[in-house]
Amino acid sequence: MSYNVNEKGYYGEFGGAYIPEMLYPNVEELRQNYLKIMAEPSFKKEFDQLLKDYVGRPSPLYFAKRLSEKYKTNIYLKREDLNHTGAHKINNTIGQILMAKRLGKNRIIAETGAGQHGVATATVCALMGLECIVYMGEIDIARQAPNVARMKMLGATVVPALSGSKTLKDATNEAIRDWINNPVDTHYIIGSAIGPHPYPDMVTRFQSIISEEIKWQLKEHIGKENPDYVVACIGGGSNAAGTYYHFLDNVNVNIIAVEAAGLGIDSGESAATSVLGKEGIIHGCKTLLMQTKDGQITEPYSISAGLDYPGVGPMHAHLSITGRAEFMSITDNDAMKAGLELCQLEGIIPAIETAHALAIFEHKKFKKEDVVVVSLSGRGDKDLNTYIDYFKL
Numbered sequence: 126m127s128y129n130v131n132e133k134g135y136y137g138e139f140g141g142a143y144i145p146e147m148l149y150p151n152v153e154e155l156r157q158n159y160l161k162i163m164a165e166p167s168f169k170k171e172f173d174q175l176l177k178d179y180v181g182r183p184s185p186l187y188f189a190k191r192l193s194e195k196y197k198t199n200i201y202l203k204r205e206d207l208n209h210t211g212a213h214k215i216n217n218t219i220g221q222i223l224m225a226k227r228l229g230k231n232r233i234i235a236e237t238g239a240g241q242h243g244v245a246t247a248t249v250c251a252l253m254g255l256e257c258i259v260y261m262g263e264i265d266i267a268r269q270a271p272n273v274a275r276m277k278m279l280g281a282t283v284v285p286a287l288s289g290s291k292t293l294k295d296a297t298n299e300a301i302r303d304w305i306n307n308p309v310d311t312h313y314i315i316g317s318a319i320g321p322h323p324y325p326d327m328v329t330r331f332q333s334i335i336s337e338e339i340k341w342q343l344k345e346h347i348g349k350e351n352p353d354y355v356v357a358c359i360g361g362g363s364n365a366a367g368t369y370y371h372f373l374d375n376v377n378v379n380i381i382a383v384e385a386a387g388l389g390i391d392s393g394e395s396a397a398t399s400v401l402g403k404e405g406i407i408h409g410c411k412t413l414l415m416q417t418k419d420g421q422i423t424e425p426y427s428i429s430a431g432l433d434y435p436g437v438g439p440m441h442a443h444l445s446i447t448g449r450a451e452f453m454s455i456t457d458n459d460a461m462k463a464g465l466e467l468c469q470l471e472g473i474i475p476a477i478e479t480a481h482a483l484a485i486f487e488h489k490k491f492k493k494e495d496v497v498v499v500s501l502s503g504r505g506d507k508d509l510n511t512y513i514d515y516f517k518l
């Protein structure tokens with residue numbers, strides 16, 4: 126059984142490139158070149174250098190002593206929250222901006238929901254002096270004012286998506302429309318391990334630095350490079366894909382994927398795609414997708430903006446169907462409690478997305494000798510208002 130993408134862009138039955146014909150030249154150009162470019166020594170050198178000097182990698186692998194004592198196991202936190210811009214997303218945008226430059230593109234477009242990917246994209250465009258246009262739903266623009274301000278300060282143009290529900294899905298449609306109209310000079314930076322092939326694989330490879338570092342860092346800590354468990358939260362699945370990547374084929378390393386249950390799986394207000402999703406096509410790939418009986422995409426819900434995506438990346442759909450990964454769903458309430466607990470036990474304020482991954486310890490018992498590595502995907506500064514409202518701080 127392979128858990129990696131095949132030549133045609135499939136993870137088992139999921140993936141592929143289901144795109145309008147007018148998008149074909151752009152996607153095909155990327156498909157034919159991405160592996161070649163990533164393998165070039167000059168590309169690797171520039172990518173590694175920027176990850177080190179600009180992003181601040183390697184991010185620490187931290188043994189969380191008090192958290193481990195509480196749950197009677199060994200918990201290590203992979204500190205992606207300490208990256209420049211506060212999350213793992215910058216690993217991918219650095220990789221893609223270098224890819225765009227090698228492909229001779231001078232105009233960058235992106236979609237964003239909560240604005241985190243928009244900020245990470247605007248950041249690397251400023252770094253490289255490239256034009257940056259970020260599509261964002263009109264409703265999200267109103268909800269996420271600080272991130273809109275950040276993107277503007279970084280020199281990006283934020284274009285409101287006015288159609289449909291005026292959220293992420295509509296912003297994505299606008300970005301695709303733009304790309305069709307500007308096939309020659311524009312690169313579309315997708316923010317998660319989703320979209321048509323080769324995006325899920327390309328994003329996964331850029332994020333795989335996470336598990337590459339975990340291996341040698343764990344060896345430094347405990348003398349062996351493989352943990353018993355790797356754990357990550359899943360929106361589209363990019364921090365998870367990066368955290369799992371170098372362990373996929375080692376079945377002694379258990380994989381746990383954590384989705385947002387929102388108000389509860391059966392509440393109608395949730396983003397637990399692996400449980401509620403059916404096979405369908407979203408943003409150019411075949412995957413598990415929350416939809417009505419007649420195939421209309423249902424609006425997902427989670428208290429964390431980064432997890433309320435109606436689908437899941439095709440790698441994760443495959444990991445779910447094959448049973449390679451154990452999927453757990455965590456409610457808003459349990460995530461918020463786990464977030465506050467990390468603050469008070471370890472002095473780390475996590476993003477609410479990340480707090481979902483931390484909440485599994487209340488629901489699953491680990492052995493005393495188990496080594497559990499959790500991807501601390503991002504920091505909680507952006508979520509302060511949500512924490513304040515929720516806990517009446």
Ligand SMILES: *Cc1c(COP(=O)(O)O)cnc(C)c1O
Nearest residue numbers: 317360361362363364431478503
């Ligand atoms: C965007 C985001 C996520 C979800 O995105 P993935 O692609 O599933 O990783 C998780 N955590 C943080 C902190 C984020 O910003």
